[in-house]
Amino acid sequence: MTPVVPNNLRQINATLVLNVIRKHGPLSRAQIAKISGITKATVSEIITDLLREKIIFEGGVSEQPGQGRKGILINFDPHARLGIGVDLGGTKITLSLFNLDARILYEKREATFKTANRDEFLDQLTNSIASFIVSTGEALSKIGVIGLATPGIVDINNGIVLEGSPNLPQWSDLPLAHELKKRLNIPVVLENDIRAALVGEMWCGKCRNSASAALIGIGTGLGSALLMDGKIIRGVNNAAGEIGYMIFNRDQLYKNWRDKGCFESYCSGSGISEKVKELTGNALPLEKIMINARNGDPLFCALLDEMADYLAMGIINLVAMANLQTVILTGGVTHAADYFLPRVQEILDRQLFNNTHVTVELSELREKAPLYGIAILALSALYPAIQFMPEKQIN
Template sequence: MLNNLAGKGSTALRVQNKVTVLNVIKEHNLSTRAEIAAITHITKATISEIVAELIQEGFVVESSLINEETRMGRKGTPLKFNHDCAYTLSIDLGGTKIKLALFNAGLELIDEKVISTFKTKTRHDFMAHFNQTILSFIADLKVDRTKIAAIGIATAGIVNHETGFILEGSPNLPEWEGFNLVDEVHTATGIPVVIENDVRAALIGEICAGSCKNVSSAMLIGIGTGLGSALVIDGKLMRGNRNAAGEIGYMILSREQLNNNWHNKGALETYCSGSGIEQRYASITGNALSCSEIFARIESDHLAQALIEELSDSLAIGVINSITIANPEKIILYGGVCTNSQHFLERTQAIINRHTLTNTSVQLELSEMGSNAPIFGMAVMAMSCAHPTINFLKNIQLK
């Protein structure tokens, strides 16, 4: 396996050279041995030895591609990173649906499946269904199971990515706290497992392939049934002392709110989430409508309009407070409520513009990847854990 590059008798320098050569081949596709030597300043003899090892291990292949560039004088056989040397199974475990996807080492989507989240009363029954779903998905794949290097699971709540524990869970999943999700899935599948909060996974997806490419300080705000955020600051993914960084739903917006008990749903989340809008509309009118139905009434229903304006203003306050602390280059909005962003985004941005300065101003952007962001982010995290010597993210520290 690539996370054990050192062969018998290998020196630290030799291992480092091997890592360097592998990542140059990955980043400069179809490079020859001579070109790799020119880029790395490693001797051609050493390059040839390392390449031979990487080919034998299956991480590099010699390309038979003959194109115009090769015919025009490139000497040597082009080499390419073998995207099929390993795979990861990436899962977005949500309260209403579960998405499973297989990615190769080139982070290309190979296969995917979406199912409704199981309606069970106990975590024991839920996990039995969940593990069987994973095993069935793997059985249907047309790849060598032994090449699945890791399973990555994105889930709502506060998670400890190092131990695999769900510390505080989602109300949409049964008994979803105080247990080790990694151990349970690993026991059922025999495959290493990585977990992360779903909003953090979505931000990593955006950094790798979406709105935040080449950005070292970014924030993603997930506005759906609940409200959460994720931060990368100066190239480091922020988790906090007890993995609770980014829980902006619990921001307090006014002095009067200090007298309330916000344990079940935070103050900002009450005003700035799909469930918060639904609950407030129902408490005033006695009429239970979905968030989408409330948005649809914005032109004809004064209460609907007032609640959405309140969402916009509350979101602006949360963003402005976050900007003063983190000073991100980009802020991405993500989640189901954002499909209705035409009703609040312009107002929110105008408020932010009035209360930020030249060095703190930032433009809100909608997620480019949408619902695919968490599964892509988990593919990156799982592959990075399984093969830490392969560079999947430049200048971003995940641990």
């Protein structure tokens, strides 16, 4: 009786072979078999399948030690398929083109559309993505996936924005992946923007060597994403990390914070701008508020000091809950970090214990983090066999 080999064993072997080629290639079939520990016959069968998918190609020859003949080299082709990344923000939209190595090849930024409703917004976004693809000079047939990072609570399995950002029109109960796929005929992978940025930090940023970390985005709004024991935390309804709705004292319980969370009101660009308008009657851009604070204006200094204190409280709460190894800040407000971060760190040093102490750092990737993250997530959906961070659980 011939034993039946489970399909999952074949898939495991195919994944191993593909990643050996990707990481160590170009290699001959014999070299692949030696590195992977899989028989030459099985390696040859898997390579035949991968060649059919055009994700690898034959090119070049190598000497086979002790065999007196040359072996054909197998190469991974990172440009076999390409993807489009979209980072959708309240003030700007960034588009990128990436390859199968999650390398960003092109980028473009533009102002977020000002539209009355979401259908108009989606039509403009569709046109923008289509125009970007044309501008890259790549054939549409090579685009295998679109990854989109958006504010709000996202159902990644069904591609739905459950509860969205007030900075985007009607951005709730929105089947965003379906709507874009219908318009562009390309599969769409959706993720929360801060969570995508955390994946980017895990891939090539300051969370590369962390098993437990938090990325806090302080921009137009406020949000965070959590990595605990090597696993991205999403929560039962994908709302983990919505720290903008944290409440810090009893009096705050008696105000409705649904439109803008309590923490976000004290610690975000829009929250600070609203407070300035309430106190002075003038609407000032965040850049002007930062300049005034650096120049020693008492009002603006007090507002940024208050923001720093609330940020420190929020971080202390996160550290107490998750015993974080790394805390990274990103977003537009962090351009004023030279003013407020020393105050935050001083509070943390005073309040945390030796075993929970963290040093807060600024992202070096900044705006690129969500682009790298959404590329990784989109590629993981398009080609699950490609392993980017096998020691971490990102889905």
